[in-house]
Amino acid sequence: MILNPKHRRQMRQVTVQKIDQVTPRVRRIVLGGEPLVGFNTPRPGAHIKLLFGVDPNDPVDPKKMRSQMRTYTPRHFNSETHELTVEFVLHGSGLASTWAAQAQVGETITVAGPGGGMDIPDAAVMVMLVDESAMPAAGILLESLPANCSPIVICEVEDVHEQRSLSSKIGVQPTWLFRKEQSAEPGLLLEKYLPNVLVGIEDLDDVFWWIACEANAMRRMRSHLLNQQGVSKDRLVSRGYWKLDTSNHPDHDYGES
Ligand SMILES: Cc1cc2nc3c(=O)[nH]c(=O)nc-3n(C[C@H](O)[C@H](O)[C@H](O)COP(=O)(O)OP(=O)(O)OC[C@H]3O[C@@H](n4cnc5c(N)ncnc54)[C@H](O)[C@@H]3O)c2cc1C
Incomplete structure (x- = not known):
């Protein structure tokens, strides 16, 4: 070594x-x-x-x-x-x-x-909006959540054949969104689904958001949550795991700039 x-x-x-x-x-x-x-x-x-x-x-x-x-x-x-x-x-x-x-x-x-890595937030609800690249990390986060935190997981994947279990230890049923059948660009379906998640939330202060997907889509969702919904910055981690038409996108894109 x-x-x-x-x-x-x-x-x-x-x-x-x-x-x-x-x-x-x-x-x-x-x-x-x-x-x-x-x-x-x-x-x-x-x-x-x-x-x-x-x-x-x-x-x-x-x-x-x-x-x-x-x-x-x-x-x-x-x-x-x-x-x-x-x-x-x-x-x-x-x-x-x-x-x-x-x-x-x-x-x-x-x-x-x-x-890297993060501390598990103290929240009653954790919303995860992810694509395939972040499903491994979402699985680990799910396995780390305390029992009093309810996860809501939205996974955007290519098509139905990409559905898979996020964790062999935690039984969570994600909402699946399929890009191919709608010819949607990466991240767009997550972004479109976001209002559905928001409708189901009673108190935004209970929620921690974890967004990890294509970088442009991540920025749009981050901006919506912070600027339109008034979500506090300390209740959200957003990460561009990769970027459309860009090779070797940096690992520290949190969408802050
Ligand atoms: C903290 C962190 C953890 C990650 N964990 C994982 C992981 O566990 N598994 C995983 O698969 N990825 C993961 N990623 C994403 C991975 O680093 C990127 O997808 C990376 O770009 C892949 O490198 P590459 O050489 O295949 O493609 P690159 O040379 O970087 O890119 C080539 C082309 O492919 C496109 N591209 C890159 N990634 C994707 C993608 N996922 N879907 C569609 N097009 C893409 C680019 O836009 C570019 O046009 C993680 C990223 C971060 C920041």
Whole structure:
């Protein structure tokens, strides 16, 4: 395991152990190996960095490294077997998506992190508005909620074949929205559905909002909640997990600017 002096990240070269095609557009890949000994159990909302085509033992130009790096959710870490599970959306293009679509058991990849994460808010209701890329993180959040918090989960996916359980531990029935049948651009159906969620809420002060999806749609929903509905900034976390027509969108887009 190498500590990159510039980034202070622990770089671990891990091996693909198992691959499951969960839905036509989602592959679950289990990564393992000795370097994952000591990997910290991630907090809800945490991320890892995956580096493609980078050998952690080689000196790497930081600029090149950044272009080879993508952000993913450590969906599950088994601290006994040192296995890390990541769920990849196969969206058609891009370094990470292409790698995941073609990955084979036995090949290696470099992992850095985990980092980030959030404290679970004290709220009676947690509304999650997510697309496929944020379903792994939504699953972790659901598993972390206290018993007195009721989740409302809205998932926008490509089509009916992308419906899947968010958690094997928590029985939540999300509302599913299907882009393909309406030829909708990513995030639009979440945005259109937002008034339906608001109608069902008695007191906005009871609610914490977690929005994670395409960055433009996230901004529009964030703006609506803050500026039209008067939601307080400290009752909302919004994240652009990716951005339309943009490769390698930064991992820290909270829609604040
Ligand atoms: C904190 C955090 C956690 C994340 N966790 C996950 C996760 O667990 N699983 C996961 O699949 N993604 C996750 N993402 C999103 C992932 O980082 C991006 O989708 C990333 O762009 C994928 O890299 P790529 O190399 O495949 O595509 P890029 O090279 O970044 O982009 C290539 C093209 O694909 C488009 N694109 C990128 N992502 C998508 C998408 N999801 N759907 C449709 N088009 C897309 C871009 O607009 C661009 O045109 C997370 C992002 C963040 C910030």
